[in-house]
Amino acid sequence: MAKEKNSESQSEKIEQLKAFEKDSLGKVLTTNQGLKVNDTNNSLKSGERGSTLLEDFLLREKITNFDHERIPERIVHARGSGAHGHFELYENLEEFTKAGIFTDTKRKTPVFVRFSTVAGSKGSTDLARDVRGFAVKFYTQEGTWDLVGNNMPIFFIQDAMKFPDLIHAVKPEPNNEIPQAASAHDTFYDFISRTTETLHNQIWVMSDRAIPRSLRMMEGFGIHTFRLINKEGKSHFVKFHWKPVLGVHSVTWDEAVKISGADSDFHRRDLWEAIEAGQFPEWELGLQIIPEADEHKYDFDLLDPTKLVPEEMVPVKIVGKMTLNKNPENFFAETEQVAFLPGHIVPGIDFTNDPLLQGRLFSYRDTQLSRLGGPNFNQIPINKPLVDTHNNQRDGLMQTEIPKGQTAYFPNSLGGGCPHLAKMAEGGFTSYEERIDAKKIRTRSESFSDHFSQPALFYRSLKPWEQQHIMEAYSFELGKCKQQDIQERMLYIINQIDYKLAEKVADNLGLKVPKHIEKPINQAIGADADPNKHEPSNKKNYLDESPALSQTKSKYNTIATRQIAVLAADGFNEKQYKKLADAFEKEGAQLKIIAPHGGSIKGDAGQDYKVHESIITTESVLYDAVYIPGGKASVKWIQKMKKYVKFINEAFKHCKAIAVEDEAESLLEMTYVTDYKDDEAVFINGSTKAFRDAIAQHRNWNRLPVTDNVPA
Numbered sequence: 001m002a003k004e005k006n007s008e009s010q011s012e013k014i015e016q017l018k019a020f021e022k023d024s025l026g027k028v029l030t031t032n033q034g035l036k037v038n039d040t041n042n043s044l045k046s047g048e049r050g051s052t053l054l055e056d057f058l059l060r061e062k063i064t065n066f067d068h069e070r071i072p073e074r075i076v077h078a079r080g081s082g083a084h085g086h087f088e089l090y091e092n093l094e095e096f097t098k099a100g101i102f103t104d105t106k107r108k109t110p111v112f113v114r115f116s117t118v119a120g121s122k123g124s125t126d127l128a129r130d131v132r133g134f135a136v137k138f139y140t141q142e143g144t145w146d147l148v149g150n151n152m153p154i155f156f157i158q159d160a161m162k163f164p165d166l167i168h169a170v171k172p173e174p175n176n177e178i179p180q181a182a183s184a185h186d187t188f189y190d191f192i193s194r195t196t197e198t199l200h201n202q203i204w205v206m207s208d209r210a211i212p213r214s215l216r217m218m219e220g221f222g223i224h225t226f227r228l229i230n231k232e233g234k235s236h237f238v239k240f241h242w243k244p245v246l247g248v249h250s251v252t253w254d255e256a257v258k259i260s261g262a263d264s265d266f267h268r269r270d271l272w273e274a275i276e277a278g279q280f281p282e283w284e285l286g287l288q289i290i291p292e293a294d295e296h297k298y299d300f301d302l303l304d305p306t307k308l309v310p311e312e313m314v315p316v317k318i319v320g321k322m323t324l325n326k327n328p329e330n331f332f333a334e335t336e337q338v339a340f341l342p343g344h345i346v347p348g349i350d351f352t353n354d355p356l357l358q359g360r361l362f363s364y365r366d367t368q369l370s371r372l373g374g375p376n377f378n379q380i381p382i383n384k385p386l387v388d389t390h391n392n393q394r395d396g397l398m399q400t401e402i403p404k405g406q407t408a409y410f411p412n413s414l415g416g417g418c419p420h421l422a423k424m425a426e427g428g429f430t431s432y433e434e435r436i437d438a439k440k441i442r443t444r445s446e447s448f449s450d451h452f453s454q455p456a457l458f459y460r461s462l463k464p465w466e467q468q469h470i471m472e473a474y475s476f477e478l479g480k481c482k483q484q485d486i487q488e489r490m491l492y493i494i495n496q497i498d499y500k501l502a503e504k505v506a507d508n509l510g511l512k513v514p515k516h517i518e519k520p521i522n523q524a525i526g527a528d529a530d531p532n533k534h535e536p537s538n539k540k541n542y543l544d545e546s547p548a549l550s551q552t553k554s555k556y557n558t559i560a561t562r563q564i565a566v567l568a569a570d571g572f573n574e575k576q577y578k579k580l581a582d583a584f585e586k587e588g589a590q591l592k593i594i595a596p597h598g599g600s601i602k603g604d605a606g607q608d609y610k611v612h613e614s615i616i617t618t619e620s621v622l623y624d625a626v627y628i629p630g631g632k633a634s635v636k637w638i639q640k641m642k643k644y645v646k647f648i649n650e651a652f653k654h655c656k657a658i659a660v661e662d663e664a665e666s667l668l669e670m671t672y673v674t675d676y677k678d679d680e681a682v683f684i685n686g687s688t689k690a691f692r693d694a695i696a697q698h699r700n701w702n703r704l705p706v707t708d709n710v711p712a
């Protein structure tokens with residue numbers, strides 16, 4: 001399973017980046033001017049105990065650089081983690097597009113991917129309940145293509161004009177800057193409850209998709225409908241999907257809250273460590289391709305980014321695979337400075353009139369100007385295209401190139417007419433020629449006014465445990481709101497999705513689902529707009545269920561990269577441990593010995609084993625399963641340390657697989673597991689295979705109804 005570390009990392013992009021790398025190994029310390037420095041510990045003073053001299057250029061250079069180390073964090077998606085890799089195409093798609101990346105199956109296109117949370121600051125927890133950004137930069141031979149997506153297939157709003165409102169509502173409240181990286185507060189739900197188009201994305205955020213187990217175990221979506229353009233200039237609509245090879249899996253909210261304390265870098269660390277271990281994260285790229293003629297065939301508008309196209313209506317065609325196989329050399333230079341722009345496209349791919357996408361085409365370059373300081377950010381190594389760039393754009397802050405010649409305009413004859421225009425046959429870009437015959441108007445299309453059908457479809461398509469998580473999430477989030485009128489408005493609109501859901505949430509809030517609220521419900525319209533026209537329409541049912549929306553339809557066939565906590569102390573049964581470790585490690589699972597102390601422990605046959613974590617430094621929520629080998633002395637040790645009891649109880653509460661052997665059964669007697677020994681994911685002297693299969697199932701959700709009995 002594990003591939004050779006960084007074996008495939010020498011892509012063209014990595015080669016290009018290497019030219020910019022700097023290694024100080026064996027080198028003498030110098031100033032920025034190359035002056036060799038003899039003392040970087042003491043400033044220049046007037047006497048041993050005297051004041052520091054202004055003359056001290058060494059002090060000034062060091063401090064000045066330090067003073068300016070920070071750049072503005074991203075206004076959204078500030079917290080992120082990145083990795084390098086490549087994309088490979090399975091089949092030639094020239095019928096639909098002329099893009100080289102989709103027609104040349106021999107290419108290995110280098111990529112850089114940045115995953116992120118949306119609302120929190122750069123240092124906020126990875127486990128916030130939030131949408132995750134999934135931004136992919138493809139360094140193609142025709143220029144850079146950025147597919148800047150999220151891990152949910154729809155967005156909150158329909159028009160870019162609403163983006164600042166949405167973000168101001170979800171960010172910490174402006175008077176006290178509370179809460180950090182959390183949507184559970186009044187301003188967010190004040191906005192949501194008056195802007196019903198947000199409901200679909202909102203219910204996805206209440207689902208387990210908003211608390212992934214790993215960045216490697218989440219889907220990605222381009223969200224907007226884009227266009228594919230073939231050689232003949234024919235256009236097809238397309239939606240982009242990333243499907244993780246390890247399946248889609250999440251943690252529970254209780255785990256998320258605890259992980260935020262135990263290891264707020266949980267996702268970043270997990271991505272980094274998987275790549276370092278050679279367990280390269282992989283996603284398949286899928287396309288939903290829709291002929292132009294079908295533009296108006298659906299009960300929703302393809303230009304409305306709050307709508308998905310159910311996979312049961314248009315299947316996802318799997319066309320290629322992305323593998324991430326190299327960690328960045330430097331977080332700031334690469335992950336922080338990378339600049340994604342949805343406007344970066346290549347011939348064969350084009351935009352649609354989705355009004356959210358249209359606004360994004362402006363916003364990203366604009367934000368990079370203040371974030372990266374000027375217009376030359378494309379020259380920063382991570383942003384530099386693989387192909388040469390030539391144009392007449394000049395100067396600006398941080399110009400690092402030296403453009404030669406007398407001319408910087410077009411047309412010219414003094415410069416030989418160069419750089420000259422690309423002919424179409426040479427791969428020149430032209431925008432898709434779309435016929436538009438319309439009046440200029442500031443409004444929202446009526447075809448965008450169905451706000452309830454798809455949230456209801458999503459909720460209907462989930463299994464009971466997934467629905468329960470949504471109910472609990474709403475109860476938590478709305479329970480954190482202080483204003484009863486906001487809670488009631490939310491209950492009213494949740495009721496438009498599902499009555500039972502609204503009723504259960506209302507019970508938890510100690511309120512009733514209101515029958516009426518002040519109209520119009522949807523206030524995201526102009527002052528003089530006709531509210532009747534823009535009131536969300538009653539929900540429709542054009543599909544009973546979309547099974548593809550449920551995580552239960554994901555993959556449950558592997559234990560690769562799963563973290564197995566092995567609770568052991570001196571004298572543990574080595575034979576049992578080794579048997580399990582051999583079987584599991586072959587499949588790429590990671591066994592972590594958690595001992596009463598650091599250093600190493602001895603097995604019952606006398607061999608030393610490295611301790612990965614002591615029970616003092618770790619927590620149950622950081623693992624996927626628990627294994628306790630037998631061994632009298634070992635079990636006795638563990639019994640003495642009550643944190644182990646908490647560890648096991650929590651694993652049980654979080655529906656994880658637990659296996660014990662021989663004497664270790666006595667440990668279960670100290671926990672709540674003892675009441676549920678016939679649970680299908682609890683194994684007492686069980687088979688390795690059965691334990692393995694339970695871990696591959698990710699969690700035993702059938703246990704959910706009894707987990708409230710465990711006060712862990």
Ligand code: HDE
Pocket residue numbers: 074075076077080114115116132133134135148149150155159160161163221222223224305338339340356357359360363364365367368
């Ligand atoms: Fe973004 N978004 N966004 N967004 N977005 C940014 O650009 C914006 C939207 C997404 O890892 C910003 O470089 C507007 C949808 C990701 O560097 C900014 C609108 C989707 C990232 C911006 C949207 C996204 C960003 C902030 C509504 C999914 C992180 C920093 C019209 C399809 C990229 C930056 C990274 C980042 C604007 C909506 C995804 C301010 C105006 C929809 C993954 O330009």
